[in-house]
Amino acid sequence: MLSWEHTPSLTPMQRDRAWVEIDRAALAHNVRQLKQWLSPKTDLMAVVKADAYGHGAVTIAQTALQHGATWLGVATIPEGIELREAGIQAPILLLGAANTAEQVRAIAQWHLQPTLCTAKQVLVFSEALDELSLPPLPVHLKIDTGMSRLGAPWQEAAEFAQRVQRAPHLRIASLYSHLATADDPDPTIMQLQHHRFQEAIAQVRAVGIKPPRLHLANSAATLADPKLHYDMVRVGLGLYGLHPAPHLTSTVALRPVLQVKARVTQVKAIAAGTGVSYGYKFIADRDLLLAVVGIGYADGVPRNLSNRLEVLIRGQRVRQIGAITMDQLMLDVSAIPDLQVGEVVTLLGQDGNDYLSADDWATSLNTISWEILCGFKHRLPRLTVNQEKREKSETGERVKDKG
Numbered sequence: 001m002l003s004w005e006h007t008p009s010l011t012p013m014q015r016d017r018a019w020v021e022i023d024r025a026a027l028a029h030n031v032r033q034l035k036q037w038l039s040p041k042t043d044l045m046a047v048v049k050a051d052a053y054g055h056g057a058v059t060i061a062q063t064a065l066q067h068g069a070t071w072l073g074v075a076t077i078p079e080g081i082e083l084r085e086a087g088i089q090a091p092i093l094l095l096g097a098a099n100t101a102e103q104v105r106a107i108a109q110w111h112l113q114p115t116l117c118t119a120k121q122v123l124v125f126s127e128a129l130d131e132l133s134l135p136p137l138p139v140h141l142k143i144d145t146g147m148s149r150l151g152a153p154w155q156e157a158a159e160f161a162q163r164v165q166r167a168p169h170l171r172i173a174s175l176y177s178h179l180a181t182a183d184d185p186d187p188t189i190m191q192l193q194h195h196r197f198q199e200a201i202a203q204v205r206a207v208g209i210k211p212p213r214l215h216l217a218n219s220a221a222t223l224a225d226p227k228l229h230y231d232m233v234r235v236g237l238g239l240y241g242l243h244p245a246p247h248l249t250s251t252v253a254l255r256p257v258l259q260v261k262a263r264v265t266q267v268k269a270i271a272a273g274t275g276v277s278y279g280y281k282f283i284a285d286r287d288l289l290l291a292v293v294g295i296g297y298a299d300g301v302p303r304n305l306s307n308r309l310e311v312l313i314r315g316q317r318v319r320q321i322g323a324i325t326m327d328q329l330m331l332d333v334s335a336i337p338d339l340q341v342g343e344v345v346t347l348l349g350q351d352g353n354d355y356l357s358a359d360d361w362a363t364s365l366n367t368i369s370w371e372i373l374c375g376f377k378h379r380l381p382r383l384t385v386n387q388e389k390r391e392k393s394e395t396g397e398r399v400k401d402k403g
Ligand SMILES: *Cc1c(COP(=O)(O)O)cnc(C)c1O
Pocket: 047, 049, 095, 178, 217, 218, 219, 220, 234, 235, 236, 237, 238, 244
């Protein structure tokens, strides 16, 4: 049962404590499924901001591009630079705002494509680009149709587009907007936003400007309604194999890409009445067997799950007890009396026939799965696995190289 072999391609140092497994086959599957759901003329943008929602931006971006995504979306300039430094050449849309001349220079230097929302930005961009002799910079006009986040007011779309059109060093690459309630089963607000987007497009066209690309949909809108797809969809969560809402699970079959695992670092018996962890938020009501595990809230296991988390060992559900600490947490493993130090604990993912999902954590924390995924930061080494191949080779079937 000791399963060091279950984690191939790890150095001993990486697999001695806790890690994240990234299943590239699952990601490839999700990209292909999403592409199939789109019309052939709709591009798929892989949204890889926040280090690809905690999955590792470079690996995710490369894999998504190999399997059919053609654009990448990031939130910040350093996120874009990281992809460029890794040699990625696909167009990268900067979804966040840039407001300073220094940012403009970095955008131009690294061939990122910015989002513009205000007249002030048009001015800053024009002036900064004036000093560089470069071909016109492709820019994406963001229209606020009701999210009340970035964007020019939808009623002013035409005026804003004309302003950008007149600026000497800018070329309009797209017109886009973002939906606030695409994961809500009630489509009323989404339809209102869509209507405003259509209105903005019509106004922009009426002044003789034809944006080469229109886009509106995030994961939820992509799954909810093909009418929202336009020329490109911007998919984040769905790439990672989670569904934005229960009612959106039926259209595209997705597989979770990330699993979180850690090792048992100590096993000991404690007597009834013994307190466990900071604050004694758990006191044993009977003699029990306790396991210490090398993962904590600094790794992305939310402390608010203390005493509520369940994990898997040998395919069995086991209860977490006491406060989750920064680097370690404790389990009641009385049901596994021969548990050994070094055994693998699955916090998220598959073990045997059971599965633990980021959706479960999100539900018990009253938050969303997006936030859970983004919580897994750099301290956890990321191991890229290929679940399909591994399963095949484990059953002894020869893995064919499709060359
Ligand atoms: C993050 C983001 C997305 C992706 O959202 P998901 O719900 O994860 O698909 C799309 N568009 C914009 C503007 C975003 O900021």
